[in-house]
Amino acid sequence: MKALVTGGAGFIGSHLCDYLVTHGHSVVALDDLSTGHVSNIAHLTDDPAFSMVQGSILDADLVRELVAECDSVFHLAAAVGVHTIVDQPLRSLRTNLHGTENVIEAAAAQRARFLIASTSEVYGKNDSDGLTENDDRILGSPLKSRWSYAAAKGLDELVAHIYATESGLPCVITRFFNIVGPRQTGRYGMVIPRFVQQALSGEPITVYGEGTQRRCFGSVFDVVPAMVQLLTAPTATSTAVNLGGREEVSIKGLADRVLELTGSSSEIRHIPYQEAYGDGYEDMQRRMPDLSLASELIGYAPRRALDDIIT
Numbered sequence: 001m002k003a004l005v006t007g008g009a010g011f012i013g014s015h016l017c018d019y020l021v022t023h024g025h026s027v028v029a030l031d032d033l034s035t036g037h038v039s040n041i042a043h044l045t046d047d048p049a050f051s052m053v054q055g056s057i058l059d060a061d062l063v064r065e066l067v068a069e070c071d072s073v074f075h076l077a078a079a080v081g082v083h084t085i086v087d088q089p090l091r092s093l094r095t096n097l098h099g100t101e102n103v104i105e106a107a108a109a110q111r112a113r114f115l116i117a118s119t120s121e122v123y124g125k126n127d128s129d130g131l132t133e134n135d136d137r138i139l140g141s142p143l144k145s146r147w148s149y150a151a152a153k154g155l156d157e158l159v160a161h162i163y164a165t166e167s168g169l170p171c172v173i174t175r176f177f178n179i180v181g182p183r184q185t186g187r188y189g190m191v192i193p194r195f196v197q198q199a200l201s202g203e204p205i206t207v208y209g210e211g212t213q214r215r216c217f218g219s220v221f222d223v224v225p226a227m228v229q230l231l232t233a234p235t236a237t238s239t240a241v242n243l244g245g246r247e248e249v250s251i252k253g254l255a256d257r258v259l260e261l262t263g264s265s266s267e268i269r270h271i272p273y274q275e276a277y278g279d280g281y282e283d284m285q286r287r288m289p290d291l292s293l294a295s296e297l298i299g300y301a302p303r304r305a306l307d308d309i310i311t
């Protein structure tokens with residue numbers, strides 16, 4: 001495989017670059033380093049199978065030029081994170097819509113296999129038991145999405161689907177549910193790295209709201225191989241697939257777990273959502289994936305338990 005990884009200097013993208021290079025593939029990473037870091041891929045730069053181009057997916061000519069050299073495209077570049085999106089909704093929308101359009105258009109022209117990273121956010125405010133890919137409410141009402149990020153990702157999925165059906169673009173959509181692992185840093189919703197850092201430095205662990213909201217965390221080390229398998233699985237073409245973990249935990253329970261595993265005596269401090277994110281922010285009570293489609297398509301079975309992910 002000769003793969004273009006957009007967002008290749010980011011958290012998931014850099015682990016994907018590692019995995020591809022280790023498994024004998026050639027990789028070009030395209031990243032504007034807005035939230036990604038050169039340090040995430042510095043260990044790869046001497047490898048002849050790897051190269052990094054600093055640039056934007058909004059540069060259609062550059063994207064076309066890079067895709068022309070590749071047979072596979074993993075599209076992960078996006079404006080991400082609660083703060084980025086709340087502070088700059090239109091700029092985020094432009095990156096996530098126009099940037100994706102550039103990448104899909106180039107992939108379709110090249111007839112490259114295409115994977116786009118989407119999100120559990122496309123399910124909107126939906127607390128059901130195990131969110132399933134067949135839920136009709138997806139994109140039913142983009143204007144009711146929690147924020148521009150979710151609306152843009154939902155529209156990206158639609159564009160990918162249209163290219164798949166009308167231009168025969170071999171395409172798979174992965175919907176990530178709270179993926180965690182090394183190199184995940186920054187200001188946005190990354191609760192595990194934040195709790196661990198607070199516990200290790202003896203600061204209070206800051207839980208937004210009551211901490212009753214429940215999440216399933218997935219390991220980047222489970223998800224990355226699944227992305228590669230899905231891209232090459234003939235049955236996954238033109239399919240949206242949930243990827244994440246299985247173990248559900250409340251945010252307060254997570255804080256307790258982090259305290260126990262780190263042996264920290266930090267206190268747990270509850271902070272109102274408004275203080276953390278500003279007025280109008282609402283969190284979802286529950287977000288849990290149904291992983292049966294991924295299991296059916298590629299035998300996906302996340303191996304890392306929550307304690308492994310935290311440590």
Ligand code: NAD
Nearest residue numbers: 007010011012032033034035036056057077078119176179
């Ligand atoms: P990340 O911020 O580490 O990665 C995004 C990368 O895209 C960064 O390296 C950033 O510099 C790059 N980027 C942003 N705008 C760009 C542009 N215009 N041109 C080129 N590069 C640009 O975040 P991540 O968690 O690794 O997310 C990767 C993908 O997975 C994103 O598409 C995100 O929406 C999706 N996702 C992640 C999660 C998660 O739990 N981490 C959940 C749902 C969806």
